[in-house]
Amino acid sequence: MSLQVTVLLRGILVIGLLVCLTVQVLAAGGLLFGDGTAPLTAKVVLAVAAVLGLACVEVAIVSVWRLVSLVRQNTVFSPAAFRWVDAIIGAIVGAAFFVLLAGYVVAEVDDAPGLILVTAVLSLLIAGVALIVYVQRMLLVQATGFSAELEAVI
Template sequence: MRSPLVSATKVIVLALFAALVVCQVWVVPMIASGFARTAPEFAALETPGILLAGLLLACGEVVLVCVWRLLTFVAEDTVFDDKSFRWVNAIVAAVGAAGVVVVTGLFVIGDARAGSPFVVLVGALLLVVIIGLVLIISVMRELLRRATLLEEQMAEVV
Protein backbone atom coordinates (compact mmCIF):
# COMPACT_ATOMS: atom_id res chain seq x y z
CA MET A 1 0.00 0.00 0.00
CA ARG A 2 1.43 3.39 -1.02
CA SER A 3 0.29 6.35 0.95
CA PRO A 4 0.37 9.90 -0.40
CA LEU A 5 2.56 10.87 2.55
CA VAL A 6 5.26 8.35 1.60
CA SER A 7 5.10 9.46 -2.04
CA ALA A 8 5.35 13.13 -1.11
CA THR A 9 8.28 12.43 1.20
CA LYS A 10 10.06 10.49 -1.54
CA VAL A 11 9.63 13.46 -3.89
CA ILE A 12 11.23 15.72 -1.29
CA VAL A 13 14.05 13.23 -0.68
CA LEU A 14 14.68 13.04 -4.43
CA ALA A 15 14.74 16.84 -4.73
CA LEU A 16 17.15 17.13 -1.80
CA PHE A 17 19.39 14.44 -3.28
CA ALA A 18 19.48 16.24 -6.62
CA ALA A 19 20.30 19.53 -4.88
CA LEU A 20 23.15 17.91 -2.96
CA VAL A 21 24.59 16.42 -6.14
CA VAL A 22 24.41 19.80 -7.90
CA CYS A 23 26.17 21.43 -4.96
CA GLN A 24 28.78 18.69 -4.84
CA VAL A 25 29.57 18.74 -8.56
CA TRP A 26 29.07 22.38 -9.50
CA VAL A 27 28.46 24.87 -6.68
CA VAL A 28 31.22 23.90 -4.22
CA PRO A 29 34.01 23.82 -6.83
CA MET A 30 32.80 27.13 -8.28
CA ILE A 31 32.78 28.82 -4.85
CA ALA A 32 36.16 27.31 -3.94
CA SER A 33 37.82 28.50 -7.13
CA GLY A 34 36.29 31.96 -6.70
CA PHE A 35 37.58 32.14 -3.14
CA ALA A 36 41.03 30.98 -4.27
CA ARG A 37 41.10 33.83 -6.80
CA THR A 38 39.83 36.38 -4.27
CA ALA A 39 42.21 35.30 -1.50
CA PRO A 40 45.30 33.84 -3.18
CA GLU A 41 47.03 33.41 0.18
CA PHE A 42 44.50 30.64 0.90
CA ALA A 43 44.50 29.09 -2.59
CA ALA A 44 46.12 25.94 -1.12
CA LEU A 45 42.85 25.28 0.72
CA GLU A 46 40.85 24.98 -2.53
CA THR A 47 41.38 21.25 -3.05
CA PRO A 48 40.99 20.22 0.61
CA GLY A 49 37.90 22.43 0.82
CA ILE A 50 36.34 20.82 -2.22
CA LEU A 51 37.14 17.33 -0.92
CA LEU A 52 35.85 17.96 2.59
CA ALA A 53 32.69 19.72 1.40
CA GLY A 54 32.15 16.89 -1.08
CA LEU A 55 32.51 14.31 1.69
CA LEU A 56 30.10 16.23 3.90
CA LEU A 57 27.54 16.36 1.09
CA ALA A 58 28.13 12.66 0.38
CA CYS A 59 27.23 11.91 4.01
CA GLY A 60 23.95 13.74 3.44
CA GLU A 61 23.37 11.74 0.26
CA VAL A 62 23.91 8.48 2.14
CA VAL A 63 21.34 9.56 4.73
CA LEU A 64 18.84 10.37 1.98
CA VAL A 65 19.35 6.99 0.30
CA CYS A 66 18.75 5.28 3.66
CA VAL A 67 15.62 7.36 4.28
CA TRP A 68 14.36 6.44 0.79
CA ARG A 69 14.85 2.75 1.59
CA LEU A 70 13.09 3.07 4.94
CA LEU A 71 10.20 4.85 3.23
CA THR A 72 9.98 1.91 0.85
CA PHE A 73 9.72 -0.41 3.85
CA VAL A 74 6.94 1.76 5.24
CA ALA A 75 5.07 1.61 1.92
CA GLU A 76 5.49 -2.17 1.81
CA ASP A 77 4.45 -2.44 5.48
CA THR A 78 7.72 -4.23 6.32
CA VAL A 79 9.38 -1.53 8.41
CA PHE A 80 9.27 -3.71 11.53
CA ASP A 81 11.81 -6.12 10.11
CA ASP A 82 15.45 -6.70 11.00
CA LYS A 83 16.58 -5.30 7.64
CA SER A 84 15.44 -1.83 8.74
CA PHE A 85 18.14 -1.75 11.38
CA ARG A 86 20.91 -1.89 8.77
CA TRP A 87 19.56 1.28 7.18
CA VAL A 88 19.15 3.07 10.50
CA ASN A 89 22.68 2.03 11.47
CA ALA A 90 23.93 3.40 8.14
CA ILE A 91 22.24 6.73 8.94
CA VAL A 92 24.00 6.86 12.33
CA ALA A 93 27.32 6.01 10.66
CA ALA A 94 26.85 8.66 7.96
CA VAL A 95 25.99 11.36 10.50
CA GLY A 96 28.98 10.28 12.61
CA ALA A 97 31.20 10.45 9.53
CA ALA A 98 29.91 13.96 8.89
CA GLY A 99 31.11 14.88 12.38
CA VAL A 100 34.57 13.53 11.57
CA VAL A 101 34.59 15.57 8.35
CA VAL A 102 33.65 18.74 10.25
CA VAL A 103 36.41 18.19 12.81
CA THR A 104 38.91 17.51 10.01
CA GLY A 105 37.81 20.69 8.26
CA LEU A 106 38.30 22.71 11.42
CA PHE A 107 41.82 21.31 11.78
CA VAL A 108 42.63 22.07 8.13
CA ILE A 109 41.34 25.63 8.48
CA GLY A 110 43.13 26.09 11.80
CA ASP A 111 46.39 24.69 10.43
CA ALA A 112 46.28 27.16 7.54
CA ARG A 113 45.37 29.98 9.95
CA ALA A 114 42.51 30.82 7.64
CA GLY A 115 39.61 30.83 10.03
CA SER A 116 38.22 33.49 12.26
CA PRO A 117 36.60 32.82 15.64
CA PHE A 118 33.29 32.84 13.75
CA VAL A 119 34.39 29.78 11.75
CA VAL A 120 35.26 27.96 14.97
CA LEU A 121 31.90 28.94 16.46
CA VAL A 122 30.01 27.68 13.39
CA GLY A 123 32.04 24.46 13.43
CA ALA A 124 31.34 23.93 17.12
CA LEU A 125 27.63 24.56 16.61
CA LEU A 126 27.61 22.14 13.70
CA LEU A 127 29.24 19.50 15.90
CA VAL A 128 26.58 20.04 18.57
CA VAL A 129 23.88 19.59 15.92
CA ILE A 130 25.57 16.42 14.64
CA ILE A 131 25.87 14.96 18.14
CA GLY A 132 22.21 15.80 18.74
CA LEU A 133 21.22 14.09 15.49
CA VAL A 134 23.17 10.95 16.40
CA LEU A 135 21.47 10.86 19.81
CA ILE A 136 17.98 11.42 18.35
CA ILE A 137 18.49 8.78 15.67
CA SER A 138 19.82 6.36 18.28
CA VAL A 139 16.69 6.89 20.39
CA MET A 140 14.52 6.36 17.30
CA ARG A 141 16.48 3.17 16.55
CA GLU A 142 15.70 1.92 20.05
CA LEU A 143 12.02 2.72 19.52
CA LEU A 144 12.13 0.76 16.26
CA ARG A 145 13.75 -2.16 18.08
CA ARG A 146 11.04 -2.18 20.74
CA ALA A 147 8.25 -1.85 18.18
CA THR A 148 9.75 -4.72 16.20
CA LEU A 149 9.82 -6.90 19.31
CA LEU A 150 6.21 -5.99 20.12
CA GLU A 151 5.10 -6.82 16.60
CA GLU A 152 6.88 -10.18 16.75
CA GLN A 153 5.19 -10.92 20.07
CA MET A 154 1.79 -9.91 18.70
CA ALA A 155 2.32 -12.13 15.65
CA GLU A 156 2.96 -15.08 17.95
CA VAL A 157 -0.19 -14.35 19.93
CA VAL A 158 -2.37 -14.06 16.84
Protein backbone atom coordinates in the same frame (compact mmCIF):
# COMPACT_ATOMS: atom_id res chain seq x y z
CA MET B 1 1.43 5.84 5.48
CA SER B 2 -0.83 7.15 2.74
CA LEU B 3 0.19 7.15 -0.88
CA GLN B 4 0.07 10.95 -1.08
CA VAL B 5 2.50 11.34 1.84
CA THR B 6 4.81 8.73 0.34
CA VAL B 7 4.84 10.42 -3.06
CA LEU B 8 5.42 13.84 -1.47
CA LEU B 9 8.28 12.54 0.69
CA ARG B 10 9.92 10.77 -2.23
CA GLY B 11 9.62 13.92 -4.33
CA ILE B 12 11.35 15.91 -1.61
CA LEU B 13 14.06 13.24 -1.35
CA VAL B 14 14.67 13.31 -5.12
CA ILE B 15 14.94 17.12 -5.11
CA GLY B 16 17.31 16.96 -2.13
CA LEU B 17 19.47 14.36 -3.84
CA LEU B 18 19.66 16.39 -7.06
CA VAL B 19 20.56 19.54 -5.12
CA CYS B 20 23.29 17.67 -3.21
CA LEU B 21 24.78 16.29 -6.43
CA THR B 22 24.74 19.73 -8.05
CA VAL B 23 26.31 21.40 -5.02
CA GLN B 24 28.98 18.69 -4.85
CA VAL B 25 30.09 19.40 -8.40
CA LEU B 26 29.91 23.18 -8.05
CA ALA B 27 31.53 23.30 -4.62
CA ALA B 28 34.41 21.04 -5.56
CA GLY B 29 35.10 23.01 -8.72
CA GLY B 30 34.69 26.37 -7.03
CA LEU B 31 36.90 25.50 -4.10
CA LEU B 32 39.66 23.98 -6.19
CA PHE B 33 39.70 26.29 -9.20
CA GLY B 34 38.14 29.49 -7.88
CA ASP B 35 40.01 32.66 -7.14
CA GLY B 36 41.49 32.66 -3.70
CA THR B 37 44.64 33.13 -1.77
CA ALA B 38 44.32 29.98 0.29
CA PRO B 39 47.06 27.37 -0.01
CA LEU B 40 46.40 24.45 -2.32
CA THR B 41 46.31 21.95 0.55
CA ALA B 42 43.57 23.94 2.28
CA LYS B 43 41.58 24.11 -0.95
CA VAL B 44 41.90 20.36 -1.46
CA VAL B 45 40.91 19.55 2.12
CA LEU B 46 37.92 21.88 1.92
CA ALA B 47 36.82 20.40 -1.41
CA VAL B 48 37.13 16.85 -0.07
CA ALA B 49 35.26 17.79 3.14
CA ALA B 50 32.47 19.40 1.11
CA VAL B 51 32.12 16.47 -1.27
CA LEU B 52 32.26 13.82 1.45
CA GLY B 53 29.98 15.82 3.76
CA LEU B 54 27.38 16.05 1.02
CA ALA B 55 27.90 12.34 0.30
CA CYS B 56 26.86 11.72 3.91
CA VAL B 57 23.66 13.64 3.23
CA GLU B 58 23.10 11.54 0.10
CA VAL B 59 23.55 8.31 2.10
CA ALA B 60 20.94 9.54 4.57
CA ILE B 61 18.55 10.40 1.73
CA VAL B 62 18.90 6.95 0.16
CA SER B 63 18.46 5.32 3.56
CA VAL B 64 15.26 7.28 4.24
CA TRP B 65 14.01 6.24 0.79
CA ARG B 66 14.59 2.58 1.69
CA LEU B 67 12.84 3.02 5.04
CA VAL B 68 9.84 4.56 3.29
CA SER B 69 9.79 1.53 0.99
CA LEU B 70 9.75 -0.75 4.03
CA VAL B 71 6.88 1.24 5.51
CA ARG B 72 4.89 0.95 2.27
CA GLN B 73 5.50 -2.84 2.28
CA ASN B 74 4.52 -3.10 5.97
CA THR B 75 7.90 -4.65 6.77
CA VAL B 76 9.47 -1.78 8.71
CA PHE B 77 9.45 -3.89 11.89
CA SER B 78 12.08 -6.24 10.52
CA PRO B 79 15.84 -6.54 10.94
CA ALA B 80 16.31 -5.02 7.47
CA ALA B 81 15.24 -1.64 8.85
CA PHE B 82 18.12 -1.60 11.35
CA ARG B 83 20.69 -1.53 8.56
CA TRP B 84 19.15 1.61 7.07
CA VAL B 85 18.80 3.35 10.42
CA ASP B 86 22.44 2.51 11.19
CA ALA B 87 23.42 4.02 7.84
CA ILE B 88 21.56 7.21 8.73
CA ILE B 89 23.34 7.41 12.09
CA GLY B 90 26.72 6.87 10.43
CA ALA B 91 25.96 9.50 7.80
CA ILE B 92 25.02 12.06 10.44
CA VAL B 93 28.18 11.39 12.44
CA GLY B 94 30.23 11.66 9.24
CA ALA B 95 28.59 14.97 8.36
CA ALA B 96 29.40 16.29 11.85
CA PHE B 97 33.04 15.33 11.36
CA PHE B 98 33.30 17.02 7.95
CA VAL B 99 31.67 20.22 9.25
CA LEU B 100 34.26 20.30 12.04
CA LEU B 101 37.09 19.62 9.60
CA ALA B 102 35.94 22.35 7.20
CA GLY B 103 35.59 24.84 10.04
CA TYR B 104 39.06 24.04 11.29
CA VAL B 105 40.64 24.51 7.86
CA VAL B 106 38.83 27.79 7.22
CA ALA B 107 39.72 29.06 10.70
CA GLU B 108 43.39 28.23 10.20
CA VAL B 109 43.55 29.87 6.77
CA ASP B 110 41.62 33.00 7.78
CA ASP B 111 43.13 33.15 11.29
CA ALA B 112 39.70 33.08 12.91
CA PRO B 113 39.94 31.05 16.14
CA GLY B 114 36.31 31.81 17.04
CA LEU B 115 35.22 29.93 13.93
CA ILE B 116 36.62 26.72 15.36
CA LEU B 117 34.38 27.14 18.40
CA VAL B 118 31.35 27.88 16.23
CA THR B 119 31.91 24.82 14.04
CA ALA B 120 32.58 22.68 17.11
CA VAL B 121 29.20 23.70 18.53
CA LEU B 122 27.55 23.08 15.15
CA SER B 123 29.19 19.65 14.96
CA LEU B 124 27.95 18.82 18.45
CA LEU B 125 24.43 19.81 17.44
CA ILE B 126 24.66 17.59 14.36
CA ALA B 127 25.99 14.75 16.54
CA GLY B 128 23.02 15.36 18.84
CA VAL B 129 20.74 14.58 15.91
CA ALA B 130 22.61 11.29 15.52
CA LEU B 131 21.89 10.53 19.18
CA ILE B 132 18.20 11.27 18.67
CA VAL B 133 18.12 8.88 15.70
CA TYR B 134 19.92 6.30 17.87
CA VAL B 135 17.17 6.60 20.50
CA GLN B 136 14.60 6.13 17.75
CA ARG B 137 16.53 3.04 16.64
CA MET B 138 16.20 1.62 20.15
CA LEU B 139 12.46 2.28 19.97
CA LEU B 140 12.38 0.44 16.63
CA VAL B 141 14.16 -2.50 18.27
CA GLN B 142 11.52 -2.60 20.98
CA ALA B 143 8.68 -2.29 18.49
CA THR B 144 10.17 -5.09 16.39
CA GLY B 145 10.31 -7.30 19.48
CA PHE B 146 6.69 -6.49 20.32
CA SER B 147 5.69 -7.21 16.74
CA ALA B 148 7.40 -10.61 16.86
CA GLU B 149 5.72 -11.43 20.19
CA LEU B 150 2.34 -10.43 18.81
CA GLU B 151 2.82 -12.62 15.75
CA ALA B 152 3.74 -15.54 18.01
CA VAL B 153 0.56 -15.04 20.06
CA ILE B 154 -1.65 -14.89 16.99
